[in-house]
Amino acid sequence: MLLAGALIFTLACAATLLTTSMTQFLVARFVQGTSICFIATVGYVTVQEAFGQTKAIKLMAIITSIVLVAPVIGPLSGAALMHFVHWKVLFGIIAVMGLLALCGLLLAMPETVQRGAVPFSAVSVLRDFRNVFRNPIFLTGAATLSLSYIPMMSWVAVSPVILIDAGGMSTSQYAWAQVPVFGAVIVANMIVVRLVKDPTRPRFIWRAVPIQLSGLATLILGNLLLPHVWLWSVLGTSLYAFGIGMIFPTLFRFTLFSNNLPKGTVSASLNMVILTVMAVSVEVGRWLWFHGGRLPFHLLAAVAGVIVVFTLATLLQRVRQHETAELAAEK
Known part of the structure; x- marks a missing residue:
């Protein structure tokens, strides 16, 4: 699910480059937001399960720091880049960064505890x-x-x-x-x-x-x-x-x-x-x-x-x- 979320986010950012109407743009943004929910929900759990208590807490502290830098750097860098490039280029850059993150997860993310296959049940x-x-x-x-x-x-x-x-x-x-x-x-x-x-x-x-x-x-x-x-x-x-x-x-x-x-x-x-x-x-x-x-x-x-x-x-x-x-x- 974590890898799927990262992949969907990357593809949705790339799809933004092809949008020609506000409706298409909003649909792409909706998919991006949904995929971020996959990443947040599964990602935090994966970190907590893959590492011991103290190390997991410290890793969460690092992740939180990185996440909080975005609201400061994002608007400033985005506003600056829009003086030189088309706004769609920004989503292209984000798509590349998403692809790099996906590759990092594939190569470096430790596997968590394996469980037997359980059939999906809405009641459960x-x-x-x-x-x-x-x-x-x-x-x-x-x-x-x-x-x-x-x-x-x-x-x-x-x-x-x-x-x-x-x-x-x-x-x-x-x-x-x-x-x-x-x-x-x-x-x-x-x-x-x-x-x-x-x-x-x-x-x-x-x-x-x-x-x-x-x-x-x-x-x-x-x-x-x-x-x-x-x-x-x-x-x-x-x-x-x-x-x-x-x-x-x-x-x-x-x-x-x-x-x-x-x-x-x-x-x-x-x-x-x-x-x-x-x-x-x-x-x-x-x-x-x-x-x-x-x-x-x-x-x-x-x-x-x-x-x-x-x-x-x-x-x-x-x-x-x-x-x-x-x-x-x-x-």
């Missing part, structure tokens, strides 16, 4: 999804991950209005203003990869929480006491991004593997929950900005961030109970 798939959404650890982990996304995703969606329309920034200035936010996540991930021996320790996880809360406090207090059109928003979001970046791969691992459910189903369910919450939070954030301004908009992030602390505590407790039960069963 539905039963698996039902069991996933009844699992307490999954529900708590999905809530923690989804809520932790809200401050950053709402910022990404509404920041063009805040920084360009209200702040008077140019497109290039806006792009540079986003660097601290995404850079904070990347730095946090690199710290996990290079300096942290065991990122699953509860003590390490709880040390990241004050950083997140200080970022949220900066969002509210900065805009309340010393109003500035963008300074406190960027600074507070960057601090929060640094804190959540340190523990996000670990939270993903806990949610995915602290149960005995099919991992592909768990990953797909988790992606559905996260994407749904992101879509709703973006619309709520936009409404709050246009009807209330900066403070109500940032209150959405603050409320979500505070709730994360409680869901995180519940998640760690349930993970510990699950591990204890597994150890008792082995004995």
Whole structure:
């Protein structure tokens, strides 16, 4: 499925070169988005299954860093290239990169655990999804991950209005203003990869929480006491991004593997929950900005961030109970 997703994405990007109408273009883009779902759902599970817990978490941190560079480099490089080449050339470049990624997967991706062939059954798939959404650890982990996304995703969606329309920034200035936010996540991930021996320790996880809360406090207090059109928003979001970046791969691992459910189903369910919450939070954030301004908009992030602390505590407790039960069963 991972290779199929990469192949479909590459072919869909190449097909964009042949489009002659908006309908054809949108169909090609839809196929690209669908194939990315294959890659995300199966890819993360494959990494988690192919490597041990600590190494998988550190690899996830590296993957997250690479993924977060794209929103910074993509718009800048795309806008620059369109001054010199036709827009379809951009999709040609992406198709070539997709082909390189496909070849890399074929040559270097380790094989995961082999299972016997199981005939497809829609009833079994539905039963698996039902069991996933009844699992307490999954529900708590999905809530923690989804809520932790809200401050950053709402910022990404509404920041063009805040920084360009209200702040008077140019497109290039806006792009540079986003660097601290995404850079904070990347730095946090690199710290996990290079300096942290065991990122699953509860003590390490709880040390990241004050950083997140200080970022949220900066969002509210900065805009309340010393109003500035963008300074406190960027600074507070960057601090929060640094804190959540340190523990996000670990939270993903806990949610995915602290149960005995099919991992592909768990990953797909988790992606559905996260994407749904992101879509709703973006619309709520936009409404709050246009009807209330900066403070109500940032209150959405603050409320979500505070709730994360409680869901995180519940998640760690349930993970510990699950591990204890597994150890008792082995004995």
